Amino acid sequence: MDPIRTLDEAAAAAPEMVDAASTLDELEQAETALLGRSSAVGEVRRAMGDVDASRRPAVGSKLHEVTAHIERLLAAKRNDLGRAEEERRLAEERIDVTLESVVFPRGALHPIQQTIDEVVDIFVSLGYRVASGPEAELGWYNFDALNTPPTHPSRLESDTMYLDWGDPRDEVLLRTQTSPVQARWMEANDPPVYIVVPGRTYRTDTIDATHLPVFHQIEGLAVDTDIVFGDLKGTLLHFAREFFGPRTTVRLRPSFFPFTEPSAELDVSCFACEGGEPGCRVCGGAGWLEMLGCGMVDPHVLETGGYDSTRLSGFAFGMGPERLTMVRHGIASMRHFIDNDLRFLGQFG
Ligand code: DAH
Numbered sequence: 509m510d511p512i513r514t515l516d517e518a519a520a521a522a523p524e525m526v527d528a529a530s531t532l533d534e535l536e537q538a539e540t541a542l543l544g545r546s547s548a549v550g551e552v553r554r555a556m557g558d559v560d561a562s563r564r565p566a567v568g569s570k571l572h573e574v575t576a577h578i579e580r581l582l583a584a585k586r587n588d589l590g591r592a593e594e595e596r597r598l599a600e601e602r603i604d605v606t607l608e609s610v611v612f613p614r615g616a617l618h619p620i621q622q623t624i625d626e627v628v629d630i631f632v633s634l635g636y637r638v639a640s641g642p643e644a645e646l647g648w649y650n651f652d653a654l655n656t657p658p659t660h661p662s663r664l665e666s667d668t669m670y671l672d673w674g675d676p677r678d679e680v681l682l683r684t685q686t687s688p689v690q691a692r693w694m695e696a697n698d699p700p701v702y703i704v705v706p707g708r709t710y711r712t713d714t715i716d717a718t719h720l721p722v723f724h725q726i727e728g729l730a731v732d733t734d735i736v737f738g739d740l741k742g743t744l745l746h747f748a749r750e751f752f753g754p755r756t757t758v759r760l761r762p763s764f765f766p767f768t769e770p771s772a773e774l775d776v777s778c779f780a781c782e783g784g785e786p787g788c789r790v791c792g793g794a795g796w797l798e799m800l801g802c803g804m805v806d807p808h809v810l811e812t813g814g815y816d817s818t819r820l821s822g823f824a825f826g827m828g829p830e831r832l833t834m835v836r837h838g839i840a841s842m843r844h845f846i847d848n849d850l851r852f853l854g855q856f857g
Contacts, residue, residue, distance in 0.1 A: 511552045511559065511567045515574040518548045526581045532589050535582065542578050549575060616857040619837070620724060620845055623829040624706045627726050630750045631704040634743070636728070639703040641689035643710070644671055647679035653691035653812050654767040669710050669721075682710035686727035687767060690805075690824060693729065694813025699820055701731040706829070717841040724829045731805065731815065731822030737770075740802060740823035744774050748799070751832070752779045759796065768803025768824055775799060779836075790838060797835055800827035 522542055529535035544550050552571055559567050617625070628638055641649075650656075651663055662668065662684065672680040689705040705727035713719040730739070741760060748756045756779060760772040775796040781788035783795035791797055802825035807817035830842055837856075839845075844852045 511555070512570050514548050514552055515567075515570050518542065519574045519577055522578045522581055526578075526585045529585060529589070532586065532593065535585055535589055539582050542582070543575065549578070614857060616853070618845075618853065619833050619856040620829050622856060623833045623836075624724065624726060627747070627751065627827070627829065627832070628704055628706055630747050631728065634702075634746070636702045636704045636730075639689055639693050639705045640707055641683075641686070641692050641705065643683055643708055644680055645683040645688050646677070647681055648677055649688035649691050650681060650683050650685070653809070654687050655806055655809055655812075656766045660766065665712070667712055669712055683707075684711050685709055685826060686725040687824070687826060689727055690729045690767070690809070691813055694731070694810070694815055699731050699815060700733070701729055701822065704728050715843060715846075717843065720830065720842050720846060723842075726827050726829060728802075728825045729805070729822065730824075731810065731820055733820060735804075735821045735823060737804060737823070740804065740825070743823070744800075744802065744825060748774075748776045752776055752836070755779075755782060758799075760802075763801060763803075765801055765803055767806050767809045769806045771801065771803035773798060773800070774802055774825070790835065799832070799835075800825055802826070 525538045525542060526535070529538045541547055542549065545554070549571070552567070553575075556564065556568065556571070616622075632638065647663070650668075651660065652658075656663070665673075668684050669682040670679065671682065672678070686705045686707045686709060689703075689707070693701060693703055705725075707725065707727075708722060709725045710722055711719075713721050715721065728743075730743070741758070745756075745758050748758050755777075757777040759775050759777075761775065763771045763773045765771040776799050777783050778788055778791035778795050778797055780790035781793075781795065786793045788795075802823065805822040805824050807821075810817040810820055810822065830845060833839065833845075834842065
């Protein structure tokens with residue numbers, strides 16, 4: 509067999525074989541078939557030693573030429589296939605960056621909790637501490653220790669939920685106010701006292717726009733050696749301005765609570781109309797919003813708590829975060845707070 513002819517034939521067959529490959533794998537197979545050990549070219553290469561010395565340079569240079577030719581074909585094809593492969597991969601793995609990503613909805617605290625946190629923060633930054641007490645409370649702390657006589661109407665079963673009824677000393681009820689923590693704190697701690705008490709409270713009320721049987725209160729108590737009524741007003745004015753805005757003013761109206769003397773209701777000026785708009789959507793034109801109950805701690809309550817009322821005085825207040833939240837956000841009904849409707853709750857993120 510003439511090696512020159514073999515090589516010419518191999519060179520002639522190469523373009524078709526290279527072209528037939530449609531993947532890089534197939535091209536590798538074509539390369540083996542064209543240049544591998546057992547290919548025609550490979551056989552010529554192996555047999556070079558047997559070629560007659562006079563023909564060796566011609567066969568050698570032909571071998572070199574044909575190998576180079578086939579290698580060029582292979583390289584060109586590899587380039588083409590590589591590019592095609594890359595294009596295919598790019599198309600396949602294409603990410604549409606304009607596509608909306610999966611958005612995980614972000615949760616939020618309940619609006620009542622947000623109000624509680626905000627109020628507590630205002631008092632904590634004045635140096636108050638946060639206290640708490642049991643929701644299942646003794647009648648003694650909820651009423652008697654707070655100067656509330658056994659005959660007081662709020663002690664009736666129609667107003668208070670009892671867990672165990674009987675002698676006030678061991679009668680157990682769901683606390684109707686956070687005020688019992690005043691008595692508990694004084695019993696367990698020495699003066700001075702500067703505490704706020706956020707917590708859940710219970711009354712036998714039917715659910716309507718302004719009542720919930722389970723609701724919240726934030727109690728405040730300050731007892732020290734020289735606390736006067738002006739401290740109460742100044743403290744609550746500061747609170748009102750922090751919560752409703754710096755232009756807020758307050759007024760105190762005489763009221764009654766068994767555990768404070770004197771007692772007052774605190775009104776804040778309407779933050780929406782600032783006291784001047786007939787038919788205002790927030791205050792209805794009154795210019796004032798009823799906000800909380802407060803007063804100077806009755807000396808008898810101090811004594812019951814084990815404090816010397818000739819040396820100490822104090823003020824207390826109690827507010828409802830439900831009401832604060834409704835007024836601030838213009839919420840018409842308390843029912844919204846317990847409906848668990850995300851269309852409502854989602855507005856307080
Ligand atoms: N505990 C009262 C209530 O539930 C609110 C209250 C009024 C608390 C006056 C106080 C206070 O500490 O001084 O209506």
